[in-house]
Amino acid sequence: MMKNILNTLAGLLFFSGLNAQVGIGTSNPSPSAVLELNSTNKGFLMNTVSLISISSASPLGSHTEGIWVYNTATAGTAPDNVIPGLYYNDGTKWVLMSISNDMPKIGDIKSSMTNADHNGWYLLNGRNTSTLSANARTSAISLGYPSAIPNMADRIIKGKNTSEAMAATGGTNSYSLLQANLPNLTFTGTTSTDGTHSHTYTNRGVNYWNYNAGSLATTRTVNTETRTTGSSGDHSHTFSVPSGGTNAPFSQYPKHMVVQYFIYLGK
Template structure:
């Protein structure tokens, strides 16, 4: 009954005056409603939004409605949201969101930010562990050491992959055909040197006929066309190619609170 009487009194005050004051007898002339207290604040409705596009748990989108969202799902996180008649928008402050990630030259954990170094979650404060679970982080933090963070693609969120080198295979080469055989068109000769330093016996029994003269510039017969096989080594050793670009080393941190 007491609460009902207070509500009736506030309504009557609003009818008699253009402004309503709670905790003050002289509300601001520019405000339809002014709350005044030295020890209490305004408590917004606390509810769980499903995503920014859905009005749920409201029946419809209503321009100007302000709520405090307590769920972390899809594209909403805990915080104050306002509705513009078609979707929800979060009212941002300087306070980071749970799950925010940034690079820094800071060497260690600081102010609710935790270094992504692959450590076990049990080493973190209880509140940070709970927030990590909300983000579906398993038993350990992701290890961002010597890695680049990328937007989610085909791989699962928080998964690690990739390599710093790549080895070219035959399939990576241009679609060209190289032959190692010379042309067979036309007769041709080959030059050679007859060293002539061997002896032989013509078996006459009278003596030996020796040919020890070096004959240079001798030519083979030019009869008949024929090809030649040529071996051309690549000189390669199969060494992987480094694909890591130039970089500046920094630490990656995730905000999980306290």
């Protein structure tokens, strides 16, 4: 077996030395290619390695621009973590090959109509990180959530200001109109306290007349009595105006559509 391999390699080297191209599966390689593979039922198997991070050359001795490998490991800490896939080296780091510019990164957040975890996206429902997969748990811890991931239930996303902690929660779904929220307006009024004076109040009530329209009795409101306060001594009066309110809270939610929020923690 070893003899056959050596003979094959020797033949390829001899052929490449004569023609400057090597063809595997073809006797007529392209003159523009150093190596051409040709098969109708087989593919090219890239060498596989276990990378440890984007910034580390390991298991290679150093970063070498142009080297391609297929990584089989999920390792490292965001944002230098690696996932299984095809990588090339740009001379300073490993770069994951992707045909999509929208490939998610650890910590990305999206909204979706999906209700369950999928493809490395985890529902932000406040669950303990101990319930996540090993890789997702590592990513969550690297993002600063060692105990639990945030809970987005009944919340909207707010941009961080300089004094807030990432993933801090706040606000309320409703608020009450308090006295401090009212305009600073004062109603004033006084009665005269000069001299003796009296006040008259006419009470109005219901007086039933002896008249029927079918089976219904007819009523009429009339003045029933007049009352007058005593007139001795100076005195003043106060009055209050009840609002009739019940302190019911206002809803702060505008018209909206309900979705789920997910965080990408890797596959």
